[in-house]
Amino acid sequence: LLTSPFLSRDKSQVPNRVRGLFRPRPRMQVQLELGGGAGGSESFGCVRIFNPLVSARAQGRSKPFPAVEARLFPQKQEDGEEQLRPACGGIISVTLNEPLGDSFVPLEMRFVYRPDQGFALIHEVMEGRNI
16 A cells, blocks of 8 residues: 555556655654454554644644554455465555644545556555545
8 A cells, every 4th residue: 555556446457546645744642563463353553653743633632633544454355264374455544634623523534455467566555535
């Protein structure tokens, strides 16, 4: 997701605009978290981006609030088993937290990581979205 120049959307290739969310900026803080991947809700890992402008609006909170968060979850196989290796693919969840007054509005996007595909490794999940 961070290095792929294109995403697959339906049957077409579109430029990867998500890369710009993770572009380095002055005073930006990045938090990396490595997970075990075992269990249905645990992720293999997480990347959180803390933007100083967004974090300043969340001063009343006890912890800084991430502007962007990306997680990789295991993908279910056809027999119901979970693939426990990120190299086998997975679901990527990206959440943008947009400040609105004193609160934040989350915008969640989902992608499927398909390492078995040669060119388009990242596929956007369009089900359940308003377009």
